[in-house]
Amino acid sequence: MAKGDRGAPARGTEVAGEPVPDFVQLLTPDGERIDKSVGADGVEYTVDFTDEEYRGLYRDLVVIRRLDTEATALQRQGELGIWASLLGQEAAQVGSGRALRPQDMAFPTYREHGVLYCRGIDPIMPLSLFRGVDLGAWDPAEFKVNMYTIVIGAQTLHATGYAMGITKDGKVGGDDGEAVLCYFGDGATSQGDVNEAFIWSSVFHAPIVFFCQNNQYAISEPIEKQTRIPLYRRADGFGFPGLRVDGNDVLATYAVTRAALDNARHGQGPTLIEAYTYRMGAHTTTDDPTRYRVASEVEEWQAKDPIARVRAFVEKQQIAGADFFAEVDEQAKQEALHLRERVLAMPDPHPLTLFDHVYPNGSPVVDAQRERFAEYLDSFEGSAH
Amino acid sequence: MAEKLTIGKALNAGLRRALEHDPKVLVMGEDVGKLGGVFRITDGLQKDFGEDRVIDTPLAESGIIGTAIGLAIRGYRPVCEIQFDGFVYPAYDQIVSQVAKMHFRSQGKVKVPMVIRIPFGGGIGAVEHHSESPEAYFAHTAGLKVVACSSPQDAYTMIQQAIASDDPIVFLEPKRRYHEKGEVDLDATYPLHASRRLRPGTDATVLAYGPMVRTALDAATAAEQDGRDLEVFDLRTLSPLDLEPVYESVRRTGRCVVVHEAPSNVGLGAEIAARITERCFYSLEAPVLRVTGFDTPYPAARLEEDYLPDLDRVLDAVDRTFGW
Numbered sequence: 055m056a057k058g059d060r061g062a063p064a065r066g067t068e069v070a071g072e073p074v075p076d077f078v079q080l081l082t083p084d085g086e087r088i089d090k091s092v093g094a095d096g097v098e099y100t101v102d103f104t105d106e107e108y109r110g111l112y113r114d115l116v117v118i119r120r121l122d123t124e125a126t127a128l129q130r131q132g133e134l135g136i137w138a139s140l141l142g143q144e145a146a147q148v149g150s151g152r153a154l155r156p157q158d159m160a161f162p163t164y165r166e167h168g169v170l171y172c173r174g175i176d177p178i179m180p181l182s183l184f185r186g187v188d189l190g191a192w193d194p195a196e197f198k199v200n201m202y203t204i205v206i207g208a209q210t211l212h213a214t215g216y217a218m219g220i221t222k223d224g225k226v227g228g229d230d231g232e233a234v235l236c237y238f239g240d241g242a243t244s245q246g247d248v249n250e251a252f253i254w255s256s257v258f259h260a261p262i263v264f265f266c267q268n269n270q271y272a273i274s275e276p277i278e279k280q281t282r283i284p285l286y287r288r289a290d291g292f293g294f295p296g297l298r299v300d301g302n303d304v305l306a307t308y309a310v311t312r313a314a315l316d317n318a319r320h321g322q323g324p325t326l327i328e329a330y331t332y333r334m335g336a337h338t339t340t341d342d343p344t345r346y347r348v349a350s351e352v353e354e355w356q357a358k359d360p361i362a363r364v365r366a367f368v369e370k371q372q373i374a375g376a377d378f379f380a381e382v383d384e385q386a387k388q389e390a391l392h393l394r395e396r397v398l399a400m401p402d403p404h405p406l407t408l409f410d411h412v413y414p415n416g417s418p419v420v421d422a423q424r425e426r427f428a429e430y431l432d433s434f435e436g437s438a439h
Numbered sequence: 440m441a442e443k444l445t446i447g448k449a450l451n452a453g454l455r456r457a458l459e460h461d462p463k464v465l466v467m468g469e470d471v472g473k474l475g476g477v478f479r480i481t482d483g484l485q486k487d488f489g490e491d492r493v494i495d496t497p498l499a500e501s502g503i504i505g506t507a508i509g510l511a512i513r514g515y516r517p518v519c520e521i522q523f524d525g526f527v528y529p530a531y532d533q534i535v536s537q538v539a540k541m542h543f544r545s546q547g548k549v550k551v552p553m554v555i556r557i558p559f560g561g562g563i564g565a566v567e568h569h570s571e572s573p574e575a576y577f578a579h580t581a582g583l584k585v586v587a588c589s590s591p592q593d594a595y596t597m598i599q600q601a602i603a604s605d606d607p608i609v610f611l612e613p614k615r616r617y618h619e620k621g622e623v624d625l626d627a628t629y630p631l632h633a634s635r636r637l638r639p640g641t642d643a644t645v646l647a648y649g650p651m652v653r654t655a656l657d658a659a660t661a662a663e664q665d666g667r668d669l670e671v672f673d674l675r676t677l678s679p680l681d682l683e684p685v686y687e688s689v690r691r692t693g694r695c696v697v698v699h700e701a702p703s704n705v706g707l708g709a710e711i712a713a714r715i716t717e718r719c720f721y722s723l724e725a726p727v728l729r730v731t732g733f734d735t736p737y738p739a740a741r742l743e744e745d746y747l748p749d750l751d752r753v754l755d756a757v758d759r760t761f762g763w
């Protein structure tokens with residue numbers, strides 16, 4: 055190598071290959087409980103759950119996967135326009151979603167159905183968006199989950215601004231302090247908005263946790279198309295801690311997210327969490343992943359399934375037995391059935407509603423168009439149209 | 440030589456030919472490589488021309504357009520794909536403040552011969568940001584040219600012309616018509632910035648572009664049954680507009696209806712109506728009417744059929760020009 059030539063960095067070795075560095079893990083894929091795990095931030099992480107809590111996490115994981123499967127089926131049957139499946143990312147979503155305290159606010163992408171579930175949002179609500187009857191159904195203030203954001207990365211700035219508002223309101227510093235949990239994907243890290251959010255949150259010491267689900271793909275593009283270093287290390291350059299967690303480990307994800315949120319609420323500023331996981335399904339129901347990835351890669355990740363390891367653990371520890379698993383499966387089935395029935399019964403919106411809510415104070419232009427369109431529709435009354 | 444192709448396949452063939460013809464041509468965007476784009480417009484191009492020329496970029500539209508400017512300054516001819524209309528806005532600053540102004544600011548010394556391909560318009564049942572019609576934002580910007588293809592022939596020919604042009608061009612593709620088939624003459628030559636009369640008629644002139652061309656033609660067919668003979672134009676070039684043939688038509692018919700999916704407020708239709716009024720005032724039997732999307736954000740998919748202009752709304756407007 056010539057003097058001064060730093061050479062090209064190794065391509066993707068640390069990023070996509072094994073072994074994964076600095077990975078907080080508390081539950082192995084085989085269901086072995088690791089007592090403590092040190093993160094890239096030098097902090098030791100662990101969880102101290104009761105048996106009931108372990109069973110609760112298992113229940114969440116199984117139910118959201120079942121609901122997701124139902125949504126995929128509904129799309130295939132033409133009942134949804136499109137569906138963005140969370141398959142494979144259940145632990146990242148339940149671990150982080152359950153780590154939120156009631157006063158915290160979450161800003162999702164379009165794939166955080168599991169987080170919504172943890173926040174008590176009726177699973178029908180994201181489905182109305184994907185069915186095409188509305189553009190977002192739940193009240194963000196009621197559930198403390200903002201609307202889905204489809205424009206990649208845009209919500210990271212909204213989340214940062216919201217967190218700045220928490221500081222301005224004096225709501226940081228105590229146990230009752232508030233924090234923001236901001237979701238985005240690996241692909242999103244390339245957007246200017248996301249990098250600006252990192253800068254803002256750092257400069258204003260905002261109470262925010264950036265939760266990046268690195269599911270290894272942005273549609274067809276593997277993570278190497280976005281970065282030459284592990285994503286969590288980006289935080290360093292912006293001036294706040296970053297760490298990587300096994301995103302298929304619900305315990306570790308919970309532990310790091312809970313700690314980062316508590317740090318934020320106590321006035322210690324932002325953290326970037328990279329939840330290392332895998333998108334087991336297609337990007338959305340319109341995508342065909344066989345065009346860009348090999349089956350063996352999917353199989354490899356299948357062995358790291360986020361649910362199987364919890365089941366193995368609770369079985370081994372005799373925290374739960376056959377009756378419990380059967381009962382959870384039954385609950386998941388019933389919730390899915392209930393969801394299906396309600397999707398099928400969901401009425402189409404009335405045409406004139408498309409003129410609603412354009413402005414808080416209304417607009418004569420919109421009003422005139424609504425009136426004219428109503429007359430136009432009436433002109434077809436009684437005709438075969 | 441002629442072939443029957445869909446609009447999507449014709450674009451692919453046109454891009455392929457441009458890549459073959461000029462080694463400086465690059466294709467860049469999100470998922471354009473291995474996947475061949477979410478609409479498969481660039482299918483197979485990376486395999487045949489390599490990763491150096493057909494580039495999967497990081498997920499950042501401002502980055503795509505900004506680096507394309509640099510590549511263009513360096514002598515390349517980038518063809519950038521914006522995945523969906525609603526995702527062009529992160530690049531808006533680079534397009535409007537940089538792409539559009541380089542040549543002017545440098546007194547002609549710097550050219551940025553790039554093409555910004557945008558699948559546009561609705562009708563595919565998508566979630567929000569996937570069905571928009573942003574053409575007016577770009578047509579409003581001096582320094583950019585804006586064109587829209589509506590047929591396989593134009594898809595094939597216009598994409599090559601746009602790439603060969605030294606002007607930066609926003610190239611709009613009617614995504615809901617990607618699968619429509621038609622005859623393509625692989626050696627056809629005609630000007631890029633010219634409107635085209637697709638159907639002669641005597642009673643009223645209907646103007647459309649992109650996805651609404653099919654709608655306008657269908658309306659003309661339906662009008663025939665009511666004994667009305669509509670003349671239909673495909674505008675093809677939105678900036679600059681080519682309206683001379685339209686003026687000639689309107690002077691004959693005395694009636695004109697402009698159709699686009701984009702909202703009406705300060706849209707292309709307003710500019711077109713103003714110019715026709717200026718040039719054909721004494722021939723007009725009725726004001727130029729617009730059939731457009733409403734002045735609301737693009738609605739949820741289950742309402743898009745109500746939002747989008749369709750055959751009935753075009754005929755309704757034609758009727759109204761007769762009732763004036």
Ligand SMILES: Cc1ncc(C[n+]2csc(CCOP(=O)(O)OP(=O)(O)O)c2C)c(N)n1
Pocket residue numbers: 165204205206238239240241242243269271272273333337469498500522526529
């Ligand atoms: C600004 C913008 N550009 C492009 C798209 C189209 N798009 C939708 S999802 C996606 C990939 C996102 O990847 P990632 O951030 O990793 O999230 P994931 O889907 O993997 O959860 C792209 C390019 C978009 N929604 N917004």
Ligand SMILES: [Mg+2]
Pocket residue numbers: 239240241267268269270271272273
């Ligand atoms: Mg991803």
